[in-house]
Amino acid sequence: MAEAAPAQFRKRLVTMQGALPWITTPILLATLVLIWDSYVRLSGISPLILPRPGAVWSAWLEMLRDPRAWHHTWMTVYATLTGFTYATVIGVVLGVLIARIRWLEQTLNPFIVATQVIPKVALVPLFVLWFGFGITSKVIVAAVLAFFPILTNTAMGVKSIDEGHRDVMVSLNATRWQVFRRLELPSALPFIITGLEIGIVLAIIGAIVGEYLGGNAGLGHLLIARLNAFETDQMFAVLIHMSMLGFLFYFTIGALRRMLVPWHASARIRV
Amino acid sequence: MTQPAITFDAVEKWYGTRDEPVHALAATDLAVAEAEFLVLLGPSGCGKTTLLRMIGGLIAPTSGEIAIEGRSLWRGGQRQAAALSDLGMVFQDANLFPWLSIEQNIALPLELKGVPKAQRAARAQELARLVGIQGFEKRWPRELSGGMRQRAAIARALSYDPRILLMDEPFGALDAMTREAMNLELQRIWLATRKTIVLVTHSIAEAVFLGDRIVLLSPRPGRIDMVVDVPFARPRAPDLQSTVEFQDIVRKLRHRLAEIS
Numbered sequence: 086m087a088e089a090a091p092a093q094f095r096k097r098l099v100t101m102q103g104a105l106p107w108i109t110t111p112i113l114l115a116t117l118v119l120i121w122d123s124y125v126r127l128s129g130i131s132p133l134i135l136p137r138p139g140a141v142w143s144a145w146l147e148m149l150r151d152p153r154a155w156h157h158t159w160m161t162v163y164a165t166l167t168g169f170t171y172a173t174v175i176g177v178v179l180g181v182l183i184a185r186i187r188w189l190e191q192t193l194n195p196f197i198v199a200t201q202v203i204p205k206v207a208l209v210p211l212f213v214l215w216f217g218f219g220i221t222s223k224v225i226v227a228a229v230l231a232f233f234p235i236l237t238n239t240a241m242g243v244k245s246i247d248e249g250h251r252d253v254m255v256s257l258n259a260t261r262w263q264v265f266r267r268l269e270l271p272s273a274l275p276f277i278i279t280g281l282e283i284g285i286v287l288a289i290i291g292a293i294v295g296e297y298l299g300g301n302a303g304l305g306h307l308l309i310a311r312l313n314a315f316e317t318d319q320m321f322a323v324l325i326h327m328s329m330l331g332f333l334f335y336f337t338i339g340a341l342r343r344m345l346v347p348w349h350a351s352a353r354i355r356v
Numbered sequence: 357m358t359q360p361a362i363t364f365d366a367v368e369k370w371y372g373t374r375d376e377p378v379h380a381l382a383a384t385d386l387a388v389a390e391a392e393f394l395v396l397l398g399p400s401g402c403g404k405t406t407l408l409r410m411i412g413g414l415i416a417p418t419s420g421e422i423a424i425e426g427r428s429l430w431r432g433g434q435r436q437a438a439a440l441s442d443l444g445m446v447f448q449d450a451n452l453f454p455w456l457s458i459e460q461n462i463a464l465p466l467e468l469k470g471v472p473k474a475q476r477a478a479r480a481q482e483l484a485r486l487v488g489i490q491g492f493e494k495r496w497p498r499e500l501s502g503g504m505r506q507r508a509a510i511a512r513a514l515s516y517d518p519r520i521l522l523m524d525e526p527f528g529a530l531d532a533m534t535r536e537a538m539n540l541e542l543q544r545i546w547l548a549t550r551k552t553i554v555l556v557t558h559s560i561a562e563a564v565f566l567g568d569r570i571v572l573l574s575p576r577p578g579r580i581d582m583v584v585d586v587p588f589a590r591p592r593a594p595d596l597q598s599t600v601e602f603q604d605i606v607r608k609l610r611h612r613l614a615e616i617s
Contacts, residue, residue, distance in 0.1 A: 249451040256412050256445040257465050258437050267468070271455045348455045348496050 136318035145322035158326065160302040164220055164292035165334070168227025169285055176232050176284070177277060180239025181269070190240075197236070205229055206294055213299040223295035223303065230291035231284035235277070242276025243269055275349040278342045285334045293327065304330070359426050361442075361520055361552040362388040362411055367420030369406055369578075379577035380406045383420060386571070386580065388552060390519075395567035396556045397609065399617040403578020404556045405524055411554060412445045412522050425519060444513030444551075446523040450505035452497040452512075458484070459493035462511045469516060483511035486545060503534040510545065521546075523555040527562070536594065539565055543591055560609050564602060565592060572609060574616035581616055584609065 118138045124130070125137045132140065148154045183190045209226055216222040246269055254264050296305025304327050311320035343352045364386040371378040381403040388394045396404040409415045410422060413435045422429040424439040444465075452461045460467075462483050463476035471479075484490045487507040489500070497505055506526055513521055526542075527535045539562060546553055557563050563570050567586050574581040586605060588596060596602050 247451070249447055249449050250453060252414060252447060253445075253451050253453075253464075255414055256440075256443070257468055258413075258435070258440045259468050263468055267464070268453070271453070274455075346455065348498075 133315055133317050136321060140318040141321040141325065144316075144318040145325050148319070148322045148326060154307070154326075157302060157304050157307045158330070160220065160223075161289070161292050161296065161304040161327075162330065164223035164295065164303065165227050165285075165288045165330075168224045168229075168291060169231050169288040171224070171228040172231035172235055172284055172288065173281065175228075176235030176280065177239050180236045180277075180280075181243055181265075181273075183236070184240040184243035197233075201233055209294055209298050212295070218299040218301075220300075220302070222299065223292045226295040227288040227291035231288040234283035234287065235280035238276045238280030238283075239273060242273030245276070246272045271346075275342075275346045275351050278338065278346065279351070281341075282335065282338045285338055286331060289327070289331055289334065358390055360387040361390045361392070361425060362386070362554070363421075363423045364407075365421040365423070367407075367410065367417045367422055369403070369410065369415070370418045381410075381417075382577040382579040384578075384580060388520075388554060391550050391552055393546060393553045393555070393566060393568045395563040395570045396554065396573060397558065397560065397563045397570050397613075398573035398578075398581075399558065399575055399613060401578075402573040402575040404573050406578065407573070408522055408524050408554060408556045411520075412443055413440050414445075441516065442519045444516070444518035444521050446506075446509050446513045446521065446526045448525040448528050450497070450502075450509040452505055452508055454497055456497075457493065458489065458495050458497065458500065458508050461497065461508055462493075462515055464512060465515045479515060480511070483514055484508075486514070486548065487511045488541060501534075502530050503538055506530065506538065507541070510542070514545075514549065514551075518551070520552045520554070523553065525556050525558070528557070535559075535562070540594065542566065547591060560606050560613070561597060564605050564609070565597060570609065572612060572616075582612060 121135075122138050125132070125135055136144075183193060205226075208229070209222075212222045212225050212229075216225055250268055250272065251264075254268050259267065292303065293305035293308075296303035297309055300306055304323055308320055308323040308327075311317075311323060342349075346352050364384050366383045366385060367381065368383045369379075369381040371380050384407070396407060398404045406415065410417050411424070411429075413429055416430055416433065416435075425442050427436060427439045429436055429439045452458070453464065456464065459477065459480040462480040463471075466476045466479060480493060481490070484493050487510050489504050489507050489511070492500060492504065492508075497508070500508065510521075510526070523542075527538045530538060542553075543566060555563075555566060564586055570584040570586060572581045572584065573579065584605060588602070
């Protein structure tokens with residue numbers, strides 16, 4: 086069947102497949118909300134446990150108009166992005182060094198594996214103890230969580246450079262810097278961006294978990310405050326708000342990928 | 357007598373560890389004349405790629421002296437940049453950088469040498485025309501066929517106008533029909549540019565069709581077994597391959613190859 090389909094029709098099918106999520110996502114979301122709403126109405130569950138979607142929606146709209154909520158949002162964004170920036174700089178530099186210097190890799194590898202394996206979220210109370218209830222401990226948690234995927238992906242990227250490509254640069258008598266700038270960096274970039282994509286999501290998680298455990302600012306703090314006040318609809322609103330933030334960051338990195346590595350197959354995969 | 361483009365003086369290569377050394381190339385003398393098309397032919401493990409990579413400065417000889425246009429390629433374990441600038445290299449894979457357009461790939465050597473952008477683009481256009489891929493300058497490498505990618509790789513090697521072109525089984529990864537077309541193209545490019553070419557191949561027909569001289573190498577350790585002159589006039593047409601004279605040389609090489617493999 087597919088082979089017999091004329092090119093024109095097949096082309097239209099491909100275009101339709103690209104547009105498909107734009108149709109299915111709203112339908113799925115609407116269905117989900119409908120089930121949620123029906124369940125609350127029919128089961129008679131307390132709105133303190135599960136509020137109706139409509140209540141959550143209006144709580145979120147109210148939140149968007151509240152300047153204090155925006156202050157909390159900004160604190161979370163600040164902690165996330167600052168931590169993420171540290172993680173990116175240190176992760177990329179260390180990743181390149183590890184991939185290139187064998188003794189450094191062999192020396193650091195046991196520690197990298199060990200710190201990978203330790204559940205880092207469990208260290209958050211320690212960071213609060215050391216760096217206080219202020220923004221510093223959140224930045225550090227965000228950085229620590231985002232660091233490893235960036236490091237490992239960068240190292241993998243630099244290591245997977247094609248030997249044939251290296252031969253080209255050697256035969257052209259390229260300098261060490263030219264090899265880095267013209268071959269290693271562009272070649273590793275798709276891997277680095279994958280690291281960033283994972284890293285940014287972990288950075289938000291780090292910042293929010295940090296806010297759960299201490300301090301009086303940020304969306305994590307706001308969520309716990311709403312929970313303690315039994316304002317469940319507003320707690321759900323904070324959750325939605327956090328998710329939106331996550332989407333925003335993730336898609337920004339996705340846009341970065343399409344901009345920086347349009348040549349790579351990964352730039353043609355959506356979501 | 358004019359100076360040879362490439363000279364090998366007792367060049368020898370050992371690979372591997374102290375415990376298990378591999379003798380890749382026995383002490384070898386060789387001279388490639390200016391504007392000559394020399395073909396290195398031999399079974400796998402005969403050291404033909406090792407020999408070519410040593411000319412290209414990718415690996416250092418264990419002992420002996422390599423000179424490019426009369427200048428030593430290695431001095432005190434260091435490659436000499438002046439000698440390297442006379443060499444352009446084409447590999448079995450096109451090895452184009454996937455993040456650069458075809459034009460940028462062709463101009464990469466010029467970019468490394470700091471040639472201004474406008475000049476690079478003009479040169480890339482000119483070379484794209486020479487190798488027959490004009491109109492594809494703005495494409496990504498993945499959008500081109502294997503044969504066209506290899507043409508771009510040849511253009512890249514020619515970009516800084518080196519006097520010598522080194523080719524390591526450049527058409528080995530192509531299908532038979534594309535390969536024959538590329539052989540004709542290479543002859544045309546060679547006649548147009550008059551470079552010295554050293555080509556490695558394991559195809560006897562390709563060697564006889566393209567070469568002025570064929571150096572047959574035997575394995576374990578790699579050494580020159582015999583040198584065959586190919587007398588046919590240029591340009592050579594595909595029909596040449598069905599002549600008795602052509603077949604005689606092919607047969608001679610094939611018998612010898614069977615003996616030494």
